[in-house]
Amino acid sequence: MRMTLYHGEPNGPSLTVLATLFAKEVQAELVRIDLESGQRHTLPCAQEPLVAMSVEGEGAVLVVAGEAMTDSVFIACYLDDVGPGAALRPADPYGRWETMHWCRQMTERTAPAAAYLGCWAHPPKADAALLERIGSVDLRARWQQIAAGKFSADHLTDSRTKIHQATEKIEARLDGRQWLMGRFSIADIETYAWLAGMVRLVPAAFAAKPRTTAWLGRVRTSPAVAQALALSRTGDPAASWSVGPEINRWG
């Protein structure tokens, strides 16, 4: 089946999808887009509801048989279903629940924090005319806040706390394990993709966490992730950020 993957620098959602694609040995045409300048909103599929309203924010888009798919964890599940490479989710339902549960906590709590801190340190830049084309009102509002340099001190503090909570969870999870779900899985890829850029931005969250530090190295050098990282054009993909999921509005 013909597939086209529109992706940015191998960090965040783009890294998740690229690494999964390579691990699953799925053939797709790779098309580089500049997520940091909002280029996704110039794609022909940009206004399709499942692209425009993706909760993930500025992520990769996989087009399969004319259908544009977004949200990196679910694209990864799709690729895991269709690709011939080794399975990236456990086979038993409980292990699969653990994987989806882990990824949900990652996308709902860690990803908004990482994207907020990433954009604060490495602001993406889109010109005003392009911002007007963004179909989601709330995604556009997040872009406008960043363009205006408006970062809330409360959100920055809370985001650092969320990164600490993530690494504490990882350190505990890796007790007796090499990989988060026992074997290399979507959970490792997704977690690494959001946290690789946090090592420099929230170093205290990684201090005195030997299992997490060793695991980051294992994921980085695993063949599929290494292949994805080699696509970097900047040489520093962990410093490449665009607007991510929103921080919970309430409760």
Add this chain to the structure above:
Amino acid sequence: MLCNTYKMTVGLMHSVTLYHWEPNANSGKPMLALMEKGVAFESHYLDLLKFDQHQPDYLAINPQGTIPAMVHGERVLTESTAIMEYVNEEFRGPRLMPEDPRDRWRVRWWMKFMDQWLGPSFSMIGWKVFVGPAVSSRDPGELQAAIARIPLPERRVAWRKAIYGEFGEEELKESQRRVALGIRMLEQELAKRPWLASNQYSLADINGFNLAYALPLSQPALSNDELTPNILRWLRAIYARPAAKACWALGRTNLVKRVTILEQPHSGGGG
């Protein structure tokens, strides 16, 4: 905690216990999924309005104090959408995920959109209109102590806002904007196919019904037979299922009685 067992058709090697509130929003998702699969489960009703979910006996099961939680043998599972996927894969019974991998992607996309973008807006309005008023007349000291016992800081903020009516005008307006847009998106999607995410009834429909079953009552100007015939067709088709009827019969508050709006006959078009 009250306890009932619903005997259904499938035998189990390990018992299933579901800790839930009303068949509504997150609690209703695993309830309806279990009933659709024909899985017998022990029902532990937690009264959200009495803060049962923050009492020590439940926190021993789910330290985060969120509802629902499911215990299957020795396993404790939380997060309602992930629980539904587990229920679908672990037990025999009708398949609630489509076979086609791209359809499965669409199921998950819609569930996340409803769980994380649309649902919180519905819920903010619901908590302002129903949950807050239902508990705010209690003894102030008792309420403060109840809030202090909530484990997750985000949930403490949510409860405080609901109890003391602290939702701001702007955030309510934003929630109403999202509800209106979400309704339009659901209607457009349901005009394409019989069910929300594929041609087969799936977890996305179970999820969506729990979010939207009362729409024609709670948002009559935005969702009715004329404006959203496909949403109404869809909601009525789910409510007509025996599992949905059995599930909503477990409701104890006025909140879930709203489902009877779907018993009114279809008066519009809809494909």
